[in-house]
Amino acid sequence: MLIKDLADKNIIIWGMGTEGKAVKDYLTKHNLGKNIYEYNDADGLAKLQELVANGDVLVRSPGVSIYKPEFEEIKNKIAVTSSTNLFLSEMKANHPRTKVIGVTGSKGKSTSVSMMYHMMKSLGLKVGLGGNIGKALIELADDDNDYVICEISSYQASDLENSPDIVMFTNLFSVHTDWHGGHEGYCRDKVHLAFKAQTAVVNVNNPELMKYSANLPHRVFYGDKEGFYAIDKELYYKGEAICNIDSLKISGNHNMENLAGVVTVLDILGLDWRKGLQALPEFEPLPHRLQKVGTYGGVLFINDSISTAPEAAIGGMKSFADNMAIISGGIENKQDYTEYAKFIEANPKVKVAVTLFQCGHQIATSIRQYVKRKDFVLIEAENLQQAVDKAYEELKKVGGSLVLFSPTAPSFGYYKNFMERGEDFINCVKTLAKNKNL
Numbered sequence: 484m485l486i487k488d489l490a491d492k493n494i495i496i497w498g499m500g501t502e503g504k505a506v507k508d509y510l511t512k513h514n515l516g517k518n519i520y521e522y523n524d525a526d527g528l529a530k531l532q533e534l535v536a537n538g539d540v541l542v543r544s545p546g547v548s549i550y551k552p553e554f555e556e557i558k559n560k561i562a563v564t565s566s567t568n569l570f571l572s573e574m575k576a577n578h579p580r581t582k583v584i585g586v587t588g589s590k591g592k593s594t595s596v597s598m599m600y601h602m603m604k605s606l607g608l609k610v611g612l613g614g615n616i617g618k619a620l621i622e623l624a625d626d627d628n629d630y631v632i633c634e635i636s637s638y639q640a641s642d643l644e645n646s647p648d649i650v651m652f653t654n655l656f657s658v659h660t661d662w663h664g665g666h667e668g669y670c671r672d673k674v675h676l677a678f679k680a681q682t683a684v685v686n687v688n689n690p691e692l693m694k695y696s697a698n699l700p701h702r703v704f705y706g707d708k709e710g711f712y713a714i715d716k717e718l719y720y721k722g723e724a725i726c727n728i729d730s731l732k733i734s735g736n737h738n739m740e741n742l743a744g745v746v747t748v749l750d751i752l753g754l755d756w757r758k759g760l761q762a763l764p765e766f767e768p769l770p771h772r773l774q775k776v777g778t779y780g781g782v783l784f785i786n787d788s789i790s791t792a793p794e795a796a797i798g799g800m801k802s803f804a805d806n807m808a809i810i811s812g813g814i815e816n817k818q819d820y821t822e823y824a825k826f827i828e829a830n831p832k833v834k835v836a837v838t839l840f841q842c843g844h845q846i847a848t849s850i851r852q853y854v855k856r857k858d859f860v861l862i863e864a865e866n867l868q869q870a871v872d873k874a875y876e877e878l879k880k881v882g883g884s885l886v887l888f889s890p891t892a893p894s895f896g897y898y899k900n901f902m903e904r905g906e907d908f909i910n911c912v913k914t915l916a917k918n919k920n921l
Contacts, residue, residue, distance in 0.1 A: 497542065506619065535557055540562045543565045566620055571647065574624075581627070584630060598763065602749065637662075649680060649681060652685050653686060654686055657817075661816075684744055687705065732764070734802060746759070773785055800889070803887070804832065805885040807833055808833075809889060810886065812843035813892030814842065818891065837873055867907055867908060
């Protein structure tokens with residue numbers, strides 16, 4: 484479906500968050516749609532059914548699961564689309580010059596698209612950036628860009644009718660399983676982003692990604708020594724060291740693996756990736772992603788509120804050589820913390836673990852089962868301020884120098900989103916520093 488097909492139609496927008504509002508603004512600006520109706524879940528199913536009975540097209544927002552029973556019924560009654568679907572169709576039909584690059588994965592999407600955008604802009608290219616990172620893609624539909632870089636979530640990818648020209652996958656972990664009806668559905672929906680792509684750029688070191696992308700056409704791999712790959716802090720190209728994380732402002736060795744994928748995309752496009760890398764030391768890291776909050780009393784506090792999976796916390800712990808405390812916990816999301824606990828047991832630099840919120844006890848139970856080191860301290864905290872205070876106190880006793888807040892689970896139920904959760908952590912750190920005169 485093209486944007487022009489919405490003319491003179493009765494349009495229902497299901498979900499008036501960032502993307503739903505952007506769709507309404509775009510349609511209003513271009514005088515599209517005979518009537519535009521808004522619907523949110525709180526309005527009740529009776530209103531939805533009434534709207535559908537008189538509607539022609541429903542525009543789904545990302546938060547609306549395509550697996551909802553009522554959504555399945557609606558698809559049989561009226562046409563259904565989304566902001567991402569409209570944008571991709573529009574690019575293929577009316578902007579063939581513009582190359583669209585989609586980036587997805589369980590972790591690392593936002594940092595990857597932001598690094599890619601920064602590097603491409605440094606090459607003097609006209610580049611748009613949108614999708615899950617903030618700006619709805621329909622807002623870019625009228626622009627004449629050389630490239631559009633899209634961060635695409637599994638929610639947005641699940642029912643696409645077209646693919647970006649190139650899709651980069653960072654990884655696949657078990658997250659967002661409820662929305663997709665399970666881990667397999669989640670992985671399938673992620674990989675669906677590239678079902679019509681010219682090239683799928685795949686991280687060869689992620690087993691789940693390799694498994695679920697096996698049937699994609701035209702896979703190009705990164706992470707092996709035939710191309711771009713990372714070892715610890717260093718990025719390599721066919722054995723040649725080309726970038727060290729110590730020269731950049733970003734934290735986290737796993738971001739060098741993401742950078743390997745980014746540079747692979749630039750190479751496929753025939754762009755000067757070496758020149759792009761020269762601009763990367765100026766790249767400012769995104770907040771809440773291994774963000775350095777500050778050093779107080781000799782302890783560096785790291786905000787990794789974006790972390791919603793145990794694998795992300797493991798990656799965070801791998802990124803630092805300091806003796807550390809880790810704070811984890813969020814809403815229950817059917818995660819398995821076995822490997823998380825085994826990693827802590829095998830890494831004596833992790834001296835303290837503090838758990839909290841709904842899944843805090845589950846995390847603590849796994850830790851008790853697998854972590855048997857005598858030099859290790861486990862605390863179950865009642866709130867985030869207590870968690871920060873206890874992590875600092877226990878860490879100081881053993882001469883540690885880093886507190887990592889890596890929740891391993893979603894924030895919903897306690898905070899609106901990971902950004903609000905991260906800001907609360909920052910405020911808790913500042914309160915600790917003030918109370919202790921650090």
